Amino acid sequence: MTKRPVPGANLPLAGVRILDFGIFIAAPYAASLLGDMGADVIKVESPKGDPHRKLDSEMGPGHSAFYFGINRSKRGLVLDLAQPESRSILDALVATADVALVSYRPRALERLGLTYEQLTRTRPDLVYASLTAYGESGPRVDQPGMDVLAQAISGIMGVTGETGQAPVRTGPPVGDFVGSFLLVSGILAALRVRDRDGIGQRVSVNLHDGGLSILANFITPFVKTKVPVQPVGSAHPNVVPMQAFRTSDGYIVVCCPTDVFWRNLCEALNADWLLADERYVTNPGRVAQRDELVTELERLFEKATSAEWIAKLTARDVPVAPVNSLADAINDPQTLHNGSIVELTHPAFGPYSVVQNPIRLSVTAIPARGYATEPGEHSAEILRDIGINDAIISDLLERGIVQSSTCP
Numbered sequence: 374m375t376k377r378p379v380p381g382a383n384l385p386l387a388g389v390r391i392l393d394f395g396i397f398i399a400a401p402y403a404a405s406l407l408g409d410m411g412a413d414v415i416k417v418e419s420p421k422g423d424p425h426r427k428l429d430s431e432m433g434p435g436h437s438a439f440y441f442g443i444n445r446s447k448r449g450l451v452l453d454l455a456q457p458e459s460r461s462i463l464d465a466l467v468a469t470a471d472v473a474l475v476s477y478r479p480r481a482l483e484r485l486g487l488t489y490e491q492l493t494r495t496r497p498d499l500v501y502a503s504l505t506a507y508g509e510s511g512p513r514v515d516q517p518g519m520d521v522l523a524q525a526i527s528g529i530m531g532v533t534g535e536t537g538q539a540p541v542r543t544g545p546p547v548g549d550f551v552g553s554f555l556l557v558s559g560i561l562a563a564l565r566v567r568d569r570d571g572i573g574q575r576v577s578v579n580l581h582d583g584g585l586s587i588l589a590n591f592i593t594p595f596v597k598t599k600v601p602v603q604p605v606g607s608a609h610p611n612v613v614p615m616q617a618f619r620t621s622d623g624y625i626v627v628c629c630p631t632d633v634f635w636r637n638l639c640e641a642l643n644a645d646w647l648l649a650d651e652r653y654v655t656n657p658g659r660v661a662q663r664d665e666l667v668t669e670l671e672r673l674f675e676k677a678t679s680a681e682w683i684a685k686l687t688a689r690d691v692p693v694a695p696v697n698s699l700a701d702a703i704n705d706p707q708t709l710h711n712g713s714i715v716e717l718t719h720p721a722f723g724p725y726s727v728v729q730n731p732i733r734l735s736v737t738a739i740p741a742r743g744y745a746t747e748p749g750e751h752s753a754e755i756l757r758d759i760g761i762n763d764a765i766i767s768d769l770l771e772r773g774i775v776q777s778s779t780c781p
Contacts, residue, residue, distance in 0.1 A: 384411025399552035400476035408446025451749030451776035476504040498573035520546035527584025551583040613659040618674040624696040641689040752777040
């Protein structure tokens, strides 16, 4: 077997090869995170390419900054799976792979030859990771799915927004990114089992279940009490105060999940009358008197600036934070200290910023690497890796079974 490239021998997943057949957000971002960890991730695209490549033109005509933010730490191959001649190449790729990651509906997987059964005939110990909208069977299995639909069906939108107003989608596509993180966890667990027991398996993640999983603190109480959770804006349905408050020049978020924090808050506000009011001594009492108490707190917070309140509350150990704009968040001192935003360089478009891999290991760094490759930028290189000679590669390129491109 051809020796696979090892992008960083000290990285946790060095020597692991992952075939990324994913499109849109969840699966490709999971593959990027695994590529950061050292895996040799090969993004396998159709001649049409990942739809998000052209979602905007912020990097240049036909080159999406949205796509650049999600895809990195990969090599690129364009393979036309609609052509029968591609099957032998696919089989050769799978034979060298440890993981195959897919994100199509079942019928499309069958048509493209990417089902679990089809790929494991070539590599029985393959870890096969499938990301779907609703699952691999059931009443919605053939329906198209995406983040906003998963947010709606799972109940996320039903508890998000202002009381009595229209449902609100969360700003970031949380369903997609939860899917990414669950895929990474499932793949790492399956690789551990394969290393230990020598067997591969299917890893199944869907956006619907992922959405339900982040409602864990809502679902158990609801099933117990049958009391619906209503949208309460930035507030918390079970804790008061825990929400955004307007100041004289902006907004801050204040959280008092314990009675100790509540006492600290009252002291910082110089509000002895609130501290002495028996109705507010415990959180259940504060929740019962939410409207009256929040109105009084709003009146107090509007008397000073956000910076002044943050200083006073921090001095009293009250959980508080500014409501940052995106620009503020990127330049927040903690963001800068953590190195949360890093710079990659594209050979044609120059430097651009991405979010660093959020996983930190004490011994081994996990850096965002490389850049968002062009479709098929490494096609010839990858085919050579799996033992195909240059004459055959030239023929495959000429017939359009494989396609290659260079940076513009």
